[in-house]
Amino acid sequence: MPAPGERLREYTDPLPQPQGTEVLVRVGSSGVCHSDVHIWEGFFDLGNGRKAELGKNTPMPHTLGHEIAGEVVAVGPEARVARVGDRRVVYPWIGCGQCAACKSGNEHICTGMPRDLGVRAAGGFSTHVLVPHERYLVDAGEIPQQLACTYACSGLTAFSALKKALPGPLVIVGAGGVGLAAVRMAKEFHGIAAYVADIDPAKREAALQAGAAQAFDPREKQSVKDILSATGGGAAAAIDFVGAPSSTGFAMQVVHRGGKVVIVGLFGGALELSLPLLPLRALTLQGSYVGSLADLQELVTLARTKGAPQIPITERPLDAAQQSLDDLREGRVVGRVVLHP
Secondary structure: OOOOOOOOOOOOOOOOOOOOOOOEEEEEEEEHHHHHHHHHHHHHEEEEEEEOOOOOOOOOOOOOOOEEEEEEEEOOEEEEOOOOOEEEOOOOOOOOOOOOHHHHHHHHHHOOOOEEEOOOEOOOOOOOOEEHHHHHEEEEOOOOOHHHHHHHHHHHHHHHHHHHOOOOOOEEOOOOOOHHHHHHHHHHHHHOOEEEEEOOHHHHHHHHOOOOOOOOOOOOHHHHHHHHOOOOOOOEEEEEEOOOOHHHHHHOOOOOEEEEEEOOOOOOOOOOOOOOOHHHHHHEEEEOOOOHHHHHHHHHHHHHHHHHOOOOOOEEEHHHHHHHHHHHHOOOOOOOEEOOO
């Protein structure tokens, strides 16, 4: 993107030569995430007319794309494990390496100067991506590359949120690419059929096909009562993969006393909250942001041993990147769009 909010265009840059521990990966597949839409627009909506501006520390033009899988084509002289020809998923949530979060293995919540691929550093909407260190390469084995790339964000985000929400009856709000991944993982990894709420009938149907117990339209007044009845008085947890005032408000209504609401989505807005309800209902509100490198490694290991959770994937050429962002913003995507250079 030339600048936030401007239409994507093609740029040609010299092929980087990896130095030190760096690894050069030829991109085979790159997923299109709703976060790419926010980064392209240049802000997150904080509600009440407030915005969190993005891109201030990102050189322009900037290459989007953080769901990346491909083949190693060159390695720096200090790389010890990576070899040319390795096919890998790239962990993109790279931190400064110096702050307490990074040193504890939680680079995705770096408090210093993060170097996230596709967010602050050049990402996967490209023919190649330069990865700072070989440790960020994860072997997905025989999992198809167009699916494996989605594990770097969609899958990882769902997996990390589920770890915060399970065990117990579960409601998933929002059956987009990340929500569908969570439905599938809950069923295949944990044996739990989640209850799903989404305003789009096509996405509700996709959720049922992915293993949901039931799917509801949250705009219908009866849906809250139906979920409370189906879960025996309310779910133990609800994961909001939308992140809008209406979706979080709905999630808070369908958990029982002492329940938990995990907020993942970044749609935006501000939540009006009756504070006494938090202690009176003993509710927990928790944010969840992607996941750690260890989480991605654990997810890939489970996918390789228990079977890779499937989500609907639409494959497109790289020059369809802008159209894919437009489609995602307008809600025209079921599952994930994956670009191929």
